[in-house]
Amino acid sequence: MAMFSLLMQHVAQSGSDVAAAAAADAGSSPIFWFIVLGYFAVVLGFGSYFARFNKSTSDFFFGGRRFSWWLITMSIVATGVGSHSFLKYSGKSFEHGFSGSMAYMNDWFFMPLFIFGWLPIIYYMKVRSIPEYFERRFNAKVRALATGVLLMYMLGYVGIGLLTMAKTLGPILGDSWSLMEIIWVVAVVAGVYITFGGQTAVIFTDLLQGFILLFAGIILFVLGLNWFGGFDAFWNTLPAEFKLPLSNFNDDPGFNFVGIFWQDAVAGSIGFLFMNQGLVMRFLACRSVDHGRKAAAFNILFALPVSAIAVSCAGWIGYGMMTQDPTLVSPDTDPDTVFVIVTRILTTKAGFGFFVAAVTAALMSTVDTLINAISAVFVNDVYGPISKLRGIQHDDKHHLKVAMVASAGATVIGVGAAWSFSLFDNLYEAHGFFHSTFTPPLVACIFMGIFWRRFNTTGAMATFLAGTVMIILGRFLPHELIEPIAHGVPSIDPETGEALSAPFKYIGALYNLMACFGSGIVVTLLTNKENKDLEGLTMFSLTAARRMFKGSEPNDRVGFPQTVTYELDTSLPLGAVRMDREAMNHLAAEQGDLAYICDKRKWLGGLRSAHAYFDGVHNSGETVLLAQDVYDNGHFLPGKLLVVEKEF
């Protein structure tokens, strides 16, 4: 998103007439604004439409745990691509070649632990937020610590997102709008539909946005190849080093493979899969653990490589253009402007408007996912525990209202954070420091909590407190603490020979991880074992987690889904469904087993579906009898066939 602001800010220095023309044209073209504003109207329409599917906090935060994997995958694409990906990765790719996008292609190493560890734990234990896991695994103090860190981290991120978007739109809107006015408008647009739409709205708007982002990126790549006269011509234009998918091992302190491996493939991947509350909520919105696994696997195996092309191709195309016609794309081009320069060269005004809408979509996805996640953490980890301490019990409707107020509040605080970030000269370095200081303790604590039964509460506290202190020390003493493990990454600028003011900015992640993991391990080993019931909370007790989720022994006999009509039976107990004996046999289901009932139309992705349990049999033929709440939660339409499946 920041690409447009940076384009406008740096266009004079970049020396590109094309980019200057793009900047001047954009704000004055009716078709440009028609497309951009049309996009916002569609987003708001989506939010309003899907808001009616929220009947409880479970719907608001987790979309009722009902969605199919493909819908969640596309939603994750929109969130994962993020707000500044097009700018950042196009710029990096323009400077460093195909290796500029290597961060998109190194997320598989921790998948075994996610697929068989963290995902089933959070799903079966119904962990609604990451801090809640900390209380169950350790105690309320660790939960409070985690809540504070997580909220600060996410609110800061919302602020960054709003500020980036406002800076983007500022030059297009002209001098009549101040930065804060734009921030408020952007915040209201983002806040309105998340406040009233909740997670269901986010998932469906992100589905749309995910398609738009990938489509936009791939179209740009195709247009670029066409400009060169085909793939072979494009490929042969590029030097061998540019085409390498991994960067130099350790030569360049500003962009080296080994640093990015530890910063992104290790810390980033664990953070993304295990600590990202917004992503956790996406997986909890899946209809089952298996669908969560499919969403994660498909996303990393196929969607991320395509996303890498989508967000980076402008840099590759721009570099190729530069080698062929330096007057079109200057060698002095600011890398941050290359996406817009290339987009403007390859598209019309209307097409340019479409690309502005696409990257706006990326930012909206990031911001509304975060706002919804903050709201979830506030309700579960701040409001809930405080109410409990005061001895007050609230019903779900009350919590739903609190969630909406929290979403609105998060948006307002995000505006405040955006204002404070606007005071910094260098936004990204300020945020980078913030990000790398707060993330490693949470990551280390979650990781050891899940996979190491011996890890105790004192160790968790040490991971947070001592880990953070050591990270800050590393900032002040980089040569003493980080250099010995820096894999030979230099701390001086190779061109000028001068010492860097902030050395080891990537490989520093290895030190940060060692500091946090080390603190937790040492303190745990030096303190007593805890006699705490960890059933379902570590990956060593997942059978217990499934049993606790169901309330009885799981039934893993293989059955076949049944397509049936339905009837409402108000005499059934809450959450119950009944089928005839023959259907139960085909399903391999028994009384008490968990059921998933879904509209037969698969393209709905589970929007009209509900979870229930089998409560005996009936003699009414090929129909399923639904309890009132199952009927209500499923949003089933009259006359439509349903598919009933046994879960376990």
Place this chain on the structure above:
Amino acid sequence: MDEYPDFDRSWLPYIYLYGVGGIFFLGGMLLVFKSKACDWTRASHRRWAKVLIFGYFWYAAIHGALIYSALNV
């Protein structure tokens, strides 16, 4: 960027990525088997274990093919 890439620039990062990354991956696989989080008696778990192994080699093949293409095609 005109020089032909040497080993440090081409295959060393690849070996490090799938060597050190492979240690994390293999450690994770061993842990999920040891903890019985992956239950080999269940068909769906066997399928997922195969998908995980496929994913490791899928990415290793993509990166390997890209490096080979960059150097030779």
